[in-house]
Amino acid sequence: DFPSMKVFHHDLNQAYTTGQLLYDDNTLLRYLDYAVIEQQMSMTGASMFWLDALHDCKLDQPLPLPYDRHRLSNEHRSGRGTTISFDFGQDLSHDFLIHASSNNISLEYLALATYYVFLFKLTNGEKDLCIGINTHGRYRDEFNSIVGMFVNAIPLRCVLDPHLSFDKITKQVQDNMMNCIKYSYFPLQHILNQHPNMSNPVFLDTSFEFISSVRRDEKNEIMIGDSRLSLLPYSIKISEDEIMSKFDFILIFHHDLKLNEFSCTINASLDLFNAETVCTIEQRLQTMLHQQFTSFDCTTDKSIYELSLALSNEQYLMQSVNNTQVAFSSLPTCIHHGFVYQVMKHPQKLAVELDEQSLTYSELLYYVQVLSLTLLNEYHVLLGEIVCQCVERSLSMVIGIMAIEMAGGVYCPLSPRDPQHRLYALIQQTQSRLVLVHHLTTMKFDHNIVSLDIDSVLTNIQTDSIVHVDRLSNVPVIPDNIAYIIFTSGSTGTPKPAQLRHRNFTQSIQSLVHVDIFNKNHTIIQMARCSFDLHVQEILGALIIGATVIMLHPRGNVDFEYLSMLMENKQITFLYTVPTLLQLFLNFIKDNKTTDIMQHLRSLCTGGERCSVQLVELLESIINNDCSIWNLCGPAETTLQSLFHRVNSQLDKETIPLGRPLPNYSCIIKDNFGLPVYSGQEGEMLVRGVGIFAGYLGRDDLTAKALLEIDGQLFYQTGDLVKMDGNGLLHYQGRKDHQIKLHGQRIELGEIERCLLNISSISACVVMKWNDDYLVAYVQSSSHINEEELRQHCQSHLPPHMIPSFFIILEKLPLNPNVFNFDAHTLSIAPFLQQPTIFQHSQLLQTAIMNDVKATQWHSLHINEGVASFAQERIFLDEQVRFSSDIAIYNELSTLQVVQGSLSFNRLLQAFRYVLNKHKILRTSLTFNNDDGVLKQSITDIHKTFTITMNQTFQNENELQNIIYQTTINPNLFDLSNGRVFRAEILKHQISLNKNENNSNEFITNSSVLLIAFHHAAFDRASTSIFFNDLCLAYNTNVISMEDDDESLQYIDYSTHERLIDMTTSRQFWYLQLEEYNLEYRLLLPVDRHRLSNDHRSSSASVTQISFDNEISQSFLDYASIHNVTPFQLGLSVLYAFLFKLTHGETDLCISSINANRYKSELQNIMGMFVST
Known part of the structure; x- marks a missing residue:
């Protein structure tokens, strides 16, 4: 040394x-x-x-x-x-x-x-x-x-x-x-x-x-x-x-x-x-x-937390990023004042259009004034009073929103897609006494709710009626008054109503116009649902700058053919939607070769969730060069958007930044101790500026937590974790709390959990976001509640975007400290059991490990031929190599005897054909190609000609058992090469036949036996319940035929998906496990004779069985419980110890064990051979 x-x-x-x-x-x-x-x-x-x-x-x-990259688990260090x-x-x-x-x-x-x-x-x-x-x-x-x-x-x-x-x-x-x-x-x-x-x-x-x-x-x-x-x-x-x-x-x-x-x-x-x-x-x-x-x-x-690692140039950079002050020529104004100003400038310009209906700015103003006066004169709406509106996409929606503003009310949108229970809860929370509706939503509210049908007011206008404008001019609305309320998800389970002032909105729109995201020349397509604050920008924002709004019919934003037609015919220049929906729409127009419908776009905005580089590259391949792509970001509490970034795939090669603050907005990024971070360090983003909201309605406590005063300025604590790069651009990292975003919608998982816990039979639950696309709910229930009941309960209490896609029901969440494997996540469950609402410990969920094999849902591939699965290969080769062709080791039999009543032969035959049609594995052939050495499977149509064999009878129990035994060992029972892997046979009782003079084959009578056989290459034990459930259903409902369900996952689809799994990690694991073990070595058991090298297995065996008495059984179970192992694991340990003694001290023991291998939820209801050894 x-x-x-x-x-x-x-x-x-x-x-x-x-x-x-x-x-x-x-x-x-x-x-x-x-x-x-x-x-x-x-x-x-x-x-x-x-x-x-x-x-x-x-x-x-x-x-x-602050690594720039990470070393992979299988990567050696280079020494550089x-x-x-x-x-x-x-x-x-x-x-x-x-x-x-x-x-x-x-x-x-x-x-x-x-x-x-x-x-x-x-x-x-x-x-x-x-x-x-x-x-x-x-x-x-x-x-x-x-x-x-x-x-x-x-x-x-x-x-x-x-x-x-x-x-x-x-x-x-x-x-x-x-x-x-x-x-x-x-x-x-x-x-x-x-x-x-x-x-x-x-x-x-x-x-x-x-x-x-x-x-x-x-x-x-x-x-x-x-x-x-x-x-x-x-x-x-x-x-x-x-x-x-x-x-x-x-x-x-x-x-x-x-x-x-x-x-x-x-x-x-x-x-x-x-x-x-x-x-x-x-x-x-x-x-x-x-x-x-x-x-x-x-x-x-x-x-020590007060120390700062920020460099002087980074401090200057942050100051530069926040140098956004712009003095606009016009003073802050109210929303309806801005609208009236545009009416005065160009009264005949098209304001809003829906299919064949349209209104100019002056026409729209007229209808707005009429409805406003109705609110004031007949319903006595007061200044600052909350007026809810629940309408589908329509011209009435536009008129209603602006009328509420003009009457001095506070607009509160209610989604027609929400269940009635939730609508009533939101109305009660806002203490609104009036709801505006139209013909499609009048039935959502009973007589206890005061509602006003907008259509009825507008259709009953007298042609010579005079609008008393003076009455409207006397409504003393000022820019500091509340303009509208938007509900955001609440961590307590109760939605939070965020209040936005008139000046918040108008100044936020001015900021967007200043950077040319949004301007008066745009034709804007109204994409957002009314539960999303973006709809206020698309409607009110467009009308106060003099643009044109193109409305969609109900659910038109997901009707891509209709949307494509509007994009082209209306020459849409402004589109704003979430990346998920945008990706689906782009895929649609690309598949239909109609990408030219995007040629008129000049401003394409996306936000609400992460935007990928791949999506941007696809966009840039479709749109014209004079169209700008914008990534926009901002919670409702900061009014619409607070950050913006003009996207360029040449510069944004890895991720799409959130960007930098809009004019008259600024931000700071703070660490866990409230101090500014340096470039590249993660911290929570706080936003200040013209759009900071007025607080949550009736929740001063939540408002105090959300707003923070720094140097006399109010900042909104977004809860978003971001990093700033060397160019001053902010990059999204995640959420500080456990509020998530799903398809652009902010969701507090606690709200969903609280909804589920309102069911008396549920004592604990966890809701998690899975793979960025789904919500999964895990519930502990003491009753027999099923997934559909849970879904219906959520549908009646929560909006659609908050309904979990999957419900996992458990009788008891496990108490042992071993890792518990859920369907989508691996999660240590013990710490959660200390609280009935698992959300309170949800920070522990951050350690959950996603299993890549389970992360992507498998779908039908619509194929009839493919490579055999690994399990099929093993069965096929085992049968060919280890056993003689004279022996049938893989015949799987079930025998059922009629003990009461009778069965219709024809109905039973139809039921069998139904099951064979549904589960294509029961008619799938296996053929070995000698040229390429590949075992292939092919789906056949033999189910169409399938018959039930009825050739044998028996007189006594011995004869019956002999028939069953001979069938079990029959090597010619199946033919894998032509798909004959399933067989059904009726064995009739001869004595019953003699007693019954009518020996017709139409019915299967008392004491007859139904023998059902499967080849193991097409069937495992877990398939038994699936088969009999479907057979009974088909027989009881007398199903005649069944069309092919091309969308259902078949065994052949599983076989193909299985081949695409990345098994690198698994391969390394088994290599290391068996690296020094001689797999050809036989354990030195006390055998009486040895099998010669050229001997095939006979398949004959001797069986002996012992039973534990109650005391040993209980001791066995107690031992397993104390040592936190399963009975299987304890039994396996006993076997190893016994083999150690039986082989005179052999310490390196290797045996085989079988595993059900249905490792994805999609595989639970499919018949086939899944077992791995």
Whole structure:
């Protein structure tokens, strides 16, 4: 090791000078002696220390450093690294020395404390830090004169309290380090052996080193005799920009004893970091050092979380990003005032159109005024009173919204798609006494709700009626009045009504117009549902800037043929929708070769959920060059949008940014301690600006949590986690709370859980987002409630976008601490059981691991031929190779005897044909192609001519059993090559026949036996219940025929999907499991004879059985419960122990076991052979 070099040089000089070395073999300790003594040392104290010091430490989890990429599990380190160094200089070195001296701490411990605090900040607040260091290992004086390898690597763990000052952290590090050094002789191998479940000791990849030495030129000189030798400099550089690096990240403090100054070197692996990133990290370290030790406002006595790693250029960048102030020529106004202004400018311009109906600006104003006066005069709507509106897409929707604004009311949209229960709850929450409806929604409300049919008001207008405009002019609406309410999902289970002022809306629209996202020349297609605040922008926003709105008929936004026609015929120039819907629409027009309908677009906006680079590339291949693509972002509480980004696939190659603040908006990104973050660091986005809402209606407590005052300005805490890149663009990372977005809709999972918990039979539940596309609800129920009942309950209480796609019903959520595997997620369930509402512990769900095999739902491939499944191959080859052709080992039989009543032969035959038609595996052939060595399966039509055999009779039980046995061993019962894998036969009882003179075959009578046989290549035991359920259903309902359901998943589809699964990880697992095992080795069981190499199996067997008495059975179950294992696992352990004894101590045991292998929900109701061995 390196300290050996000094010993070596000393002895070399002595041997050269004197011609001899002064040592005594009898007294001098040799390295070999050290090695033997070390093995004999009692290390009990050290063992206990390290076990305690590393308790609950995640030694196999890397620190979340700002990596540019991650090393894959099967990827080896290349050894390529980059290095960067900097000198402290005189001033910083002096301050560093003074601090160490005044606090009575060694320089090494001060440097280590600095490193820990730097890692705390660099990892965005990681408190439990464990790194590796090398110790010299010469813990006894006798070792100092020995040449050898003594160095030992040890883990250095430090659990930081962010609120402690740097000085206190330094004291903690010193105490911790002194204890670790005391027991540093404990070999690393022993430390690792204390943690057998650790997969990889990655803590060693982050390291620290402190070097004290004289200047390099003096250090590298040695004397041999009278000659002075200078070591030639050498480098482990691979190239000018690369070095060899053993670590992923190491910080080296160097103390030059000659100059009494310091320098730092950072070495980092290029497998994980770009050189530019390491350079930035080095700059952050310098920034922090100067904050701590040299600034006039020294931070060593402040909490460490107050330290900042932000560089000066990043601070300037954030200031530049937030320099968005724009003075508009017009003062903030009210929504209806802006509309009337546009009417005065161009009264005959088309304002709104729906199919064959249309209104100009002046016509629209007239109808709005009529309805407004009705609200004021007949329904006495007061200023600021909430008026709900529940209408489908129509001209009435537009008229109703603007009329509520003109009458001084507050518009509150209710979705016609919501269940009646939810509509009533929202009306009650807003305390609204009036709901505007039209002909399609009048039946949604009973007589307890006062409703006004907009259509009835407009159709009953007298042709000579006069609109008393003066009455409307006297409504004292001002820009600070509330204009509308939008419900957002609430964490308490109750939707939160966000209140937006007139000025919030009009100024937000001005910001959009200023950057030319939205302008008066646009023809806007109204895509958003009324539960989405975007519909207010599309309707009211368009009308206050003088644009034209094209409305859709109900559900027209998902009627792509209709939508395509409108895009072309109405020459739509502005489209705004969520990425999911946009992707579906683009796929539709591409498949139909009608992409030219997008040629008129000039502004295409998307938002509400993540926009992918692939979607943008598809868009750019379709739209014209003069159409801008915008990614917009903003919660309802900031009014419409607060961030914008003009997308360009040439620049946005990896992700689509959220962008930067709109004019008159600004944002800050804060960490968990409320301090600004640096570029590339994740933090919560807070938004300030003209659109900040007025609070939640009736929920001052929630408003206080949502709004934060900073330097006299109100900021909305979005809960969105973002990062800012070097160009000042924000990138979305996720949600701080557990509110999610699904297809653009914000959803609080707690609201769904609370809805389900209102069912008396449900005692616990979890709702999770699955694969970005679905909601899955897991419920614990004490009754026989089914999935459809749960779905109906949710449909009657929740809007459609909050209905889970899947319901998993469990009698009891498992209590043992083993991992429980749900249908879509793997999740440790025990911690959730401490609260009835699992949402309260939902942060634990972040550790759920998605199984890629389960992540994508499988669908029908509409194929009739394909490669056989792995299970079919195994059965086919087993039958051909391991057994003689004279033996039928895979005939699966079920026998049923008629004990009461009779069966109709014809109905039974039709029922069988129905089942064979539905489950195509029961008519699928298997053929082996000798040319390419592939086993193929093909679906046949033999079900159309399928018949029930009725040739045999029996007189007594012995004859019946003989017939069954002969059928079981009949090697010609099936023919896989033509798809004959299923057989049904009626065995008639001869005595019953003699008693019954009518021997007609129309009925299957008492005592007759129905024998049903399957080949195992088409059937496993789990298929039994599926088969008989469908057979009984078909017989009882007298199904005559069944059309092919091309959409249902068939076994042949499973076989194809199975071949596409990435099995790399599985292959590696089994390779490692069986790497050194001889699979051809037979266990040394006490056999009476051996099978010769050319012998086939006879399939004959002897069976014996024992039964446990009640006491042993109960003890067995108790043992399993106490040790948290299943009865299967305990039984398997018993077998292994028994085989160990039976084989006279064979320790390496390998047996076979079968697994049902239906690992996806789609496979639960499919017949076929799924079992794996």
